[in-house]
């Protein structure tokens with residue numbers, strides 16, 4: 001199996017507990033935006049190799065406010081909607097629905113464990129796209145879940161901080177037996 005050269009930060013790595021920095025590189029020179037492109041390429045690579053539906057920059061050791069949502073049906077998430085991957089830079093949450101739903105989540109940074117996590121079913125988000133253009137999107141269901149999961153990585157949280165109790169955690173091996 002092909003493995004990415006990019007190192008993934010796992011639980012216990014302080015970068016996963018840090019507030020990520022705002023990206024300012026679009027206003028910088030050419031070198032800065034090349035760095036941003038490089039970061040995004042590395043994120044895409046890790047996500048594809050590890051079969052993830054989303055990723056946040058701190059997970060590859062870069063404490064910047066960048067996330068990717070790349071939902072598509074796969075073995076782990078057969079019900080996932082198929083979308084073109086979206087890169088969100090400096091994302092903000094404008095509004096969240098008070099209505100929540102519980103669903104299983106896994107994380108590249110928390111290997112072997114899944115959590116049954118309560119998330120808002122609808123979220124309105126603002127972000128800057130890879131061209132530097134501000135966008136405003138309404139996300140629902142699984143897409144809202146991915147966004148909120150990845151956004152948490154930018155504010156130093158993982159899904160372990162979001163489960164109601166330890167009873168909502170399970171090992172992937174145990175989950176497979178169900």
Ligand SMILES: [Zn+2]
Nearest residue numbers: 106107108109
């Ligand atoms: Zn994660």
